Amino acid sequence: MQVGIIGLPNVGKSTIFNDLARANAEVANYPFCTIEPNTGIIDVPDAYLEKLSKIYESKKVTPATIKILDVAGLVKGANKGEGLGNKFLSHIRNADILAHVVRCFSGEDISAGEESQTPIEDIEIINTELMLSDIEIISRRKEKLNSLVKSGDKEAKIQLELANYLLGRLNEGIVPEKKSLNRTESDFLKDLNLLSMKPVLYVANVDDSGQGQKLYNELVEKVGKENVVKIYAELECEILDLPEEERGEYKKELGIEEEGLDVFIKSCYKLLNLITFYTLNENEARAWALEKGQDIIQAANKVHSDMAKGFIKAEVINSEELIKEGSFAQARENGNLRLEGKNYIVQDNDVIQIRFSV
Ligand SMILES: Nc1nc2c(ncn2[C@@H]2O[C@H](COP(=O)(O)OP(=O)(O)OP(=O)(O)O)[C@@H](O)[C@H]2O)c(=O)[nH]1
Ligand SMILES: [Mg+2]
Numbered sequence: 001m002q003v004g005i006i007g008l009p010n011v012g013k014s015t016i017f018n019d020l021a022r023a024n025a026e027v028a029n030y031p032f033c034t035i036e037p038n039t040g041i042i043d044v045p046d047a048y049l050e051k052l053s054k055i056y057e058s059k060k061v062t063p064a065t066i067k068i069l070d071v072a073g074l075v076k077g078a079n080k081g082e083g084l085g086n087k088f089l090s091h092i093r094n095a096d097i098l099a100h101v102v103r104c105f106s107g108e109d110i111s112a113g114e115e116s117q118t119p120i121e122d123i124e125i126i127n128t129e130l131m132l133s134d135i136e137i138i139s140r141r142k143e144k145l146n147s148l149v150k151s152g153d154k155e156a157k158i159q160l161e162l163a164n165y166l167l168g169r170l171n172e173g174i175v176p177e178k179k180s181l182n183r184t185e186s187d188f189l190k191d192l193n194l195l196s197m198k199p200v201l202y203v204a205n206v207d208d209s210g211q212g213q214k215l216y217n218e219l220v221e222k223v224g225k226e227n228v229v230k231i232y233a234e235l236e237c238e239i240l241d242l243p244e245e246e247r248g249e250y251k252k253e254l255g256i257e258e259e260g261l262d263v264f265i266k267s268c269y270k271l272l273n274l275i276t277f278y279t280l281n282e283n284e285a286r287a288w289a290l291e292k293g294q295d296i297i298q299a300a301n302k303v304h305s306d307m308a309k310g311f312i313k314a315e316v317i318n319s320e321e322l323i324k325e326g327s328f329a330q331a332r333e334n335g336n337l338r339l340e341g342k343n344y345i346v347q348d349n350d351v352i353q354i355r356f357s358v
Contacts, residue, residue: 001067002068003067005069005092009072013073016101022240023040039068048319053285064276104206105234123222134170141163170196199271203264206231276288296314300356307354311354316340
């Protein structure tokens, strides 16, 4: 999974990035501090993996990971070359989620540019620029498609029709809805990688001031609580610099109940409808992300295509139960290890042992 961080300049994107990826990207009080993208890998926090790894005393413990990208700030008119322009958005075209950072802190000495007024206006500037960038991408593709259509290419004709629909919506300032698409259309849409159609998580970069709370509330009112993650990025970065034993106390003082990282990942999983399954053996205990509703063959395919192709059956048990049992043998003896066939729909926190032949 990939997450791309977007937002106005100087709103704390790199601070959020450092907090989430436990990284050390440059943070400074001036716009366009970030020019080249920062890339980080986040280990998905996991309640069971460590305990599960004890079952076989696995040599390696591999959590699921998320790649996170922090890019330059966008400004009004970026599509016309304002600020750093919008070319850098190509770095996040492959992202599965956009983390849209919104300034919800006071800090009067920290300017997010002249046009920044309120969280609502700020997000509208960014969302408009994303649409304008998409319009550019589609228009460029249309030129190619036009000549293909003239030469009688039937697929290009379907693509051109979809391109015209998308352009029509975007030019009206409306994000196109995902209508039911045939194969050619959905492949084309995937290929276009439109930023405005990606799932968005609004990240409120808050401080502990009353003003910060007020701005956060405004944002929540506009986009809905379920779409906002509240992160005390700067405070959390400071906390990360403290010795481990002092962190808890400081967090309690500030009223930070759950770490930004945990809330953020949970929200990403929810937004993309992801669950976790595990594979275990002597070599490795590993957590994997899977779309909810997918079957065991799709899960097997994540691990190794041979496992999916040669699938015979799988032994399945919930993580918590397996930890309680202590071993597969014990679980089997107690009748708690289920045997599942190829149509089994994987459940959150399943541990699966796949039997296959190649
Ligand atoms: N007061 C206050 N300042 C913050 C907070 N979060 C970030 N900052 C400051 O805001 C300034 C910009 O932070 P960055 O993380 O570099 O912002 P950015 O969005 O990555 O900026 P660009 O890369 O230039 O677009 C820095 O001086 C940070 O210390 C906060 O919660 N409160
Ligand atoms: Mg930055």
